Amino acid sequence: MTDQREHILGCACDLYLEAGLEGFSMRKLAQQVGVTAPALYRHFENREDLLLQVVGEAHNVLGSYLYRALSAPTPGQRFSAAGEAYLEFALEHPRYFxxxxxxxxxxGLSEVPAExxxxxxxxxxxxxxxxxxxxxxGVLRRDDPDRVGLTLWAHAYGLLSLYLRGLLDAPESAFRVLYSDSFARILRGLGTSEYGAELDHHLLSHSGEPDSSGISVLEGGTP
Amino acid sequence: MTDQREHILGCACDLYLEAGLEGFSMRKLAQQVGVTAPALYRHFENREDLLLQVVGEAHNVLGSYLYRALSAPTPGQRFSAAGEAYLEFALEHPRYFxxxxxxxxxxGLSEVPAExxxxxxxxxxxxxxxxxxxxxxGVLRRDDPDRVGLTLWAHAYGLLSLYLRGLLDAPESAFRVLYSDSFARILRGLGTSEYGAELDHHLLSHSGEPDSSGISVLEGGTP
DNA sequence: GGAGAGTGTAAACAGCGTTAACTGTCAGGT
DNA sequence: ACCTGACAGTTAACGCTGTTTACACTCTCC
Structure with missing residues (x-):
């Protein structure tokens, strides 16, 4: 019954992956499915609905990449593997990303579908x-996981976006190094260690007053 | 002579800012200019060309925001002001951003225009x-400025993107704190200080061997 | 005064998402 | 066995899109 729906969705993913958002038209999709355009509306509300399902499929694929990272034995390795999984997903399925x-x-920047x-x-x-x-x-310094997670996620997403847009003019191999490097640079500040703890205390003791270095960390200050 | 061209470009910016990419059509623009659609092609090659000029205008506005940051007296404050300028630009002109x-x-992910x-x-x-x-x-630890710049830029861009997409369900005031906080978190690892130097040395001395914490920093290792 | 550039027009084309009206096919109930 | 209704497809059409073609008008310059 919903067999044809699955078939259409499969074709939709294929079409999107090879033609992109611009090249994705209902008529082309219908042709690929072997049907006329209006028939698609028996199974999907409209083009947006259809594309939303393609996004869903993209999330499924990303999920499978991330899930694989859970098989690493230690929290630190799972963390590291998650970062790599995100990288691999973006590089192997740039259109999905x-x-x-x-x-x-x-x-437009209207409402995002709840799904x-x-x-x-x-x-x-x-x-x-x-x-x-x-x-x-004890691998990462204690902090608000929600905020630290956001910082890391935003960084990874931003970096991958810039690379996929071709603004980094680095070949893929160089970018991989760059990605790891960038992560390492951030982690050096996030990683637990005796120095980290002291540094933290140092910054806390100065919070509120102007920083002697002349850098105000965007007025937000240290929490 | 190129007077009309300027006029069209102005209308194009207005139209884009209020209607978004989806709502930006040549016929609507022509109407706003007070002319029929084909006349636009006397001044611009096509829709993409026109939009590219709008992007150019967006860059001009961003430039004016960033440039303002240069008036701060110290390097640290200029850095901080630049981060704020990027934030302000994104919040005040989300459509340009x-x-x-x-x-x-x-x-599609084809070629980006050289311009x-x-x-x-x-x-x-x-x-x-x-x-x-x-x-x-001496405000930031010595490192490759190109890479550090990329890390910071990617982070800021990623964070702003996620917020503007409405995924952070924080009101603007909360996001501003979040943005500063996130920057601070990264800078804690980038800022110069006696602890930073020691931390750096500590990490360097361990480079190559597996990290005792079980975290491999995405295999990139520390440079 | 004619030539030619510059800038506008109306008409048309191909493509788009989507809808309306219609057709065939198959399952279930009386 | 026959009618009913759901289901899945069709063709034709509407209004929109970016863009091109052919034509007209108005200037400037020689």
């Missing part, structure tokens, strides 16, 4: 969980 | 300059 984020903006919002929240939660267990096991 | 990044992806690529490179260079002078003046 793209539509997961571009879809919402493509509709999509939840899937995205799940990605965030996965990151938070990795951060939390790293804090619990 | 959006199209600057969405435009390329909107064409746009250069403007984007200029933003990156501005960041790099702020980072470099902070390193020179």
């Amino acid at each position: 793209q539509i997961m984020h571009a879809f919402a903006e493509h509709l 999509l919002e939840e899937r995205t929240a799940a990605v965030k939660r996965f990151w938070d969980d990795r951060v939390r267990e790293c804090m619990d096991s | 959006q199209i600057m990044h969405a435009f390329a992806e909107h064409l 746009l690529e250069e403007r984007t490179a200029a933003v990156k260079r501005f960041w790099d300059d702020r980072v470099r002078e902070c390193m020179d003046s």
Whole structure:
């Protein structure tokens, strides 16, 4: 019954992956399915609905990448594997990575469908969980896992976005190094260690007063 | 002579800002200009060309925000002001922020127009300059300014993207704190200090061997 | 005064998402 | 066995899109 629906969805993913958002038209899809365009509306509300399901499929694929990272033995390794999984997903399925984020903006900045919002929240939660267990096991300095997760996620997403847009003019191999490097640079500040603890205390003791270095950390100050 | 061209471009910016990418059509623009659609093609090659000029205008506005940050007296304050300027620009002109990044992806991930690529490179260079002078003046730990700049830029861009997409369900005031906090978290690892130096040395001395914490920093290792 | 550039027009084309009206097919109930 | 209704497809059409073609008007310059 819903067999044809699955078939259409499969064709839709294929079409999107090879033609992109611009090249994705209902008529082309219908042709690929072997049917006329209006028939598609028996199974999907409209083009947006159809694309939303494609985004859902993208999330499924990302999920499988992330899930694989859970098989690593230690929290630190699971964290590391999660970062790599995100990288691999983006590099191997750039169009999926793209539509997961571009879809919402493509509709103007109006409402994000609740379904999509939840899937995205799940990605965030996965990151938070990795951060939390790293804090619990003493690999990351204790902090608000939600905020640390966001910092890391935003960084990874931003970096991958810039690379996929071709603004980094680095070949893939160089980018991989760059990605790891960038992560390492951030972690140096997040990682637990005797120095980290002292540094933390140092900054806390200065909170409120102007920093002697002349840098105000964007007025937010240290929590 | 090119007077009408300026007029059209102005209307194009207005139309884009209020209608978004979806609502931006040549016929609507023509109507707003007070002319029929084909007349637009006397002044611009096509819709993409027109939108590219809108992106150019977006870069001009961003430039004015960033430039203002240069009036701060110390490198650290200029750095901080640059981060704030980027934030302000994104919050006050979300549609400009959006199209600057969405435009390329909107064409599929084919070639980015050289003109746009250069403007984007200029933003990156501005960041790099702020980072470099902070390193020179001892506010930031010495490192490759290009890479540190990228890390910071990617982070800021990622964070703003996620917020503007409505995924952070925080009101603007809360997001501002979040943005500063996130920056502070990263800077804690980038800032110069006696502890930072020791931490750096500590990490360097361990480079190559597996980290006792069980975290491999995505295999990239510390440079 | 004619030539030619510059800028506008109306008409048209192909493509788009989507809808309306109609057709065939198959399952279930009386 | 026959009618009913759901289901899945069709063709034709509407209004929109970006863009091109052919034509007209108005200037400037020689």
